[in-house]
Amino acid sequence: MSIPDLRNYRRDAVSGFLRTQRAGASPDPSSPAFDPVGERRVAGMRREEVAWAAGISLDYYVKLEQGRMLNPSPSVLESIMEALRLSDLGRRYLRLLFEDNPPQVACTAAGDRRLARATLDEVVAHFPEAMMRHILDRDLHLVLPDAASRSILFPDLAEPPEELSLVDYMFAGQYREHSRRVYVDWRDKAAEVIGLVHMKLVTRVASDELVATVQGLLHDPAFRRLWTRYLPCQNTSGCWRLRLPDDDGRTTVRDCRYITVTAADDPEQCLVIYL
Template sequence: MSVPDLRNYRKDAVSGFLRDRRGGVAPDPTSPVFDPVGDRRVSGMRREEVAWAAGISLVYYVKPEQGRMLNPSPSVLAGIMGALQLGDLDRRYLRLLFGVSSLPAAAVSSEDNRRARGVLEAIADHFPEATMRHILDRDLTLTLPDEQSRRILFPGVDDPPSQVSLVEYLFSPENRAVSRRVYVDRREKAAEVIRLVHMKLATGAASAALRATVQMLLEEPSFRSLWGRYVPYENRIGTWRVDLGGTDDPAAPTVRACRFFTVTVPDDPDLSIVVYE
């Protein structure tokens, strides 16, 4: 597998996204192009079946799947999304990749950012008994406002950092072993972070620093295997199993299923507070 170049992100993402979603949709046996005895070496729908369901020619469908067309008409795009049975978030993501919805990420002034951080820190103060709290910015950098949160994410570290890139925390060689211990379902957590990066790239919110970090990690096959499905994600609520640490006694488990919720404010919509209950 070749290493993706993020300078070609839109083209690669459209191509990878369409191939992946096509492979996940069962073919319609009533379709006139369905061949139950022919070559079905691919999972899911064949390109001919997607094109027929979308009401377009095969030649026209193949172009975006091969990354050769990034400006389909609204009717063509609607047909493809319907044929692939896309959900709301997938539809938004594909529209962003084709540049037909949402404006580029707006620049946020330092004053807006400062005001947003103040509001989020005040919200965090309303949950003094929370298991863990962190502020997540547009670069997916975690700011850990309290010692307990820092100790949980960096068990056994004498002076845990107050800030860390979420991407580097999950994937960098120096943090990988730590995050694997803390997040019991580490592979699922890693997949979530990659999906968050896909949304940052699609919306244009990813900075040069975040793009450079991801480009470096794409050299690793394990990272690329999670990257290539082009699944978008926006975290709002959910549950993660977290090892809270504090003991080496196997008879005293320290894993807790922590529900989390995410709050943003209008001053800086790419800044959020995540509270683990």
């Protein structure tokens, strides 16, 4: 598998996302394009079935899926999304991929960013019993405001960092052993973080630093396999199984719910609280 070049992100993402969604969609046995006798060589729907369901030619759909056509009409795009039965997030992601002009992104002033951070720090104080708390900014930069949170994410590390990239925590060599130990379902968490990065790229808010970090990680085949599924993610709440240290030095697996609080003055800055 070749290494994707993020300068070609829209083209590669259109191709990868459509292929992934097609592979996960169940074919319609009543479709005239469905072959009940022939051997199916691919999972999910065949290209012919998607094209027929969307009311477009096979050649047109093939060009779309290969990233050779980035200007379908709104009606064609809607038909493809219906044929693949995309989720609301999947629909938003695909529409953004076909946008010629970047979406308008609010440029938060430095003063508003500081005010937002101060507000989130105040919110933290209202959750004294929270198991873990951290702040995420636009570039998925992770800020750990207390020692308890740092000790959970970096067990057995004498001086855990107070700030680092969430992407580095999950994938960089010096931190990956910690995230693998803490998150029981590490692969699912890794897919979530990659999905968050996809949304940063498609909305054009990712910094050059974040882009460079991802481009470097794409040389890792394991990271590349997850990346090229092109599955976007926007999480606000949920649950992760974490390995937590006991007083006797052993670890216990615990289901930990989390909620996300977004700062009104800076929507790209949020507080994540594990309960």
